[in-house]
Amino acid sequence: MSKSFNRKKSAKIKKKVKILFQSPKGMHDILPNNQPFFLKIRQVGEKIADIYSFSKIDTPILEQKAIFERAVGEATDIVQKQMFATKSRGDDQLVLRPEGTAPIMRAYLQHSLGHLSQPLKLFYEGPMFRYEQPQAGRFRQHYQIGFEIIGTNDPIYDAQIILLATNFLEELKIKKMNIQINSIGCNICRQKYKRRLLAYYENKQNELCADCRKRLSINPLRILDCKNQHCEIFKKDAPIILDNLCPSCKTHFRSVLEYLDEASLTYVLNFHLVRGLDYYNRTVFELFSDEFDFALGGGGRYDYLSQMLGGPKIPAVGVSFGIERLVEVMKIKNIEGITIKKPKVFLIQLGNQAKKKSIKILKELYNAGIKTTEALDKDSLRVQLKVADKNGANFALILGQREVLDDTIILRDMETGAQENIAIDKIIDEIKKRA
Numbered sequence: 467m468s469k470s471f472n473r474k475k476s477a478k479i480k481k482k483v484k485i486l487f488q489s490p491k492g493m494h495d496i497l498p499n500n501q502p503f504f505l506k507i508r509q510v511g512e513k514i515a516d517i518y519s520f521s522k523i524d525t526p527i528l529e530q531k532a533i534f535e536r537a538v539g540e541a542t543d544i545v546q547k548q549m550f551a552t553k554s555r556g557d558d559q560l561v562l563r564p565e566g567t568a569p570i571m572r573a574y575l576q577h578s579l580g581h582l583s584q585p586l587k588l589f590y591e592g593p594m595f596r597y598e599q600p601q602a603g604r605f606r607q608h609y610q611i612g613f614e615i616i617g618t619n620d621p622i623y624d625a626q627i628i629l630l631a632t633n634f635l636e637e638l639k640i641k642k643m644n645i646q647i648n649s650i651g652c653n654i655c656r657q658k659y660k661r662r663l664l665a666y667y668e669n670k671q672n673e674l675c676a677d678c679r680k681r682l683s684i685n686p687l688r689i690l691d692c693k694n695q696h697c698e699i700f701k702k703d704a705p706i707i708l709d710n711l712c713p714s715c716k717t718h719f720r721s722v723l724e725y726l727d728e729a730s731l732t733y734v735l736n737f738h739l740v741r742g743l744d745y746y747n748r749t750v751f752e753l754f755s756d757e758f759d760f761a762l763g764g765g766g767r768y769d770y771l772s773q774m775l776g777g778p779k780i781p782a783v784g785v786s787f788g789i790e791r792l793v794e795v796m797k798i799k800n801i802e803g804i805t806i807k808k809p810k811v812f813l814i815q816l817g818n819q820a821k822k823k824s825i826k827i828l829k830e831l832y833n834a835g836i837k838t839t840e841a842l843d844k845d846s847l848r849v850q851l852k853v854a855d856k857n858g859a860n861f862a863l864i865l866g867q868r869e870v871l872d873d874t875i876i877l878r879d880m881e882t883g884a885q886e887n888i889a890i891d892k893i894i895d896e897i898k899k900r901a
């Protein structure tokens with residue numbers, strides 16, 4: 467066969483498998499090779515949750531749109547531009563949840579979780595959706611793992627949530643982290659600060675970027691968040707929120723820092739850290755790793771969230787991490803995900819009788835909890851042994867015509883190649899003996 471014929475043939479095959487559908491923009495399949503990282507992060511999250519006595523909570527992926535309008539804020543990017551909205555047949559305005567904290571407070575109020583022992587510590591894990599321009603570290607569907615402490619305004623819990631966050635990263639072997647922290651005050655001192663900020667920017671409006679000009683009227687604090695070079699110039703002389711805190715917010719923040727010092731945590735005061743969501747007040751923080759530009763996680767206190775959702779005053783504090791970003795850092799740092807155990811046994815069958823019998827043997831192996839794999843659709847010994855080798859199995863069990871008649875099976879050590887014939891009803895014991 468000529469080379470050009472072969473080339474034509476393979477081009478034809480390629481054409482045949484033309485891909486019709488792709489995952490939606492900014493949303494990714496998590497393929498088997500990436501699962502060990504996700505599993506590791508979930509496992510470590512569960513371990514940390516258990517050590518700190520957090521209980522798991524799952525909320526629906528769809529929520530009422532109004533929850534986020536009230537809690538995250540009508541003027542925020544998340545609500546203005548980033549929500550995936552849909553309508554139920556009954557005309558309920560629903561959205562794919564963009565974040566996890568507001569739904570948890572909704573669940574807390576709905577199920578009167580205030581009756582449980584307080585503060586209530588809850589953790590969650592799952593997909594969040596934000597209609598953003600996809601880029602590295604920013605997706606339209608991403609996964610978050612988060613921890614919330616609800617029912618206390620004690621600053622020691624702000625410190626505990628930051629300590630937990632650092633323990634979580636350390637347990638993942640992400641050691642070199644940078645904690646940035648700030649206080650954005652309460653509703654009273656923040657209003658005063660906003661007025662001072664507006665006065666400072668009043669005659670600089672024309673020199674700000676278009677986004678910041680908009681922010682001046684809807685959410686002036688976000689100007690401090692802007693990374694635009696022109697806007698950066700003005701930030702350094704802008705009034706600082708910490709100088710404008712009321713006495714009780716000042717005392718609260720000082721206590722948080724003292725507790726962090728007591729826990730020997732190193733942090734950086736970042737006067738420009740405001741976090742984008744309306745429900746935050748007082749302590750806000752973000753965690754970075756040296757190798758990555760984006761925040762790995764962030765959080766803060768949200769003492770007004772319950773009231774924003776129509777409940778009583780229930781102070782709370784929390785943190786959440788972006789799982790994809792953690793995976794990215796783990797890869798950069800050569801940190802491994804969970805180790806997937808290799809199969810102990812590979813079952814090889816030769817001939818119809820053996821194939822028939824193999825289903826019963828597999829059942830016994832599964833029942834005994836012995837990790838097994840096989841290639842039941844293959845016939846040849848050579849091919850099946852090759853697959854067994856590729857799978858990294860410790861032993862092959864070979865069932866041929868003769869073994870079926872004798873009620874025996876061949877046990878082959880895949881490393882040494884040594885083989886022995888054993889009675890079929892002794893397989894489990896013999897494999898367990900060699901564990």
Ligand code: AMP
Nearest residue numbers: 603604605608761762763764787788791
């Ligand atoms: P936020 O609620 O915006 O503070 O997000 C919490 C964490 O989720 C961030 O620190 C990121 O690690 C992660 N995150 C937020 N938005 C995205 C996104 N669009 N794509 C990937 N990760 C994200």
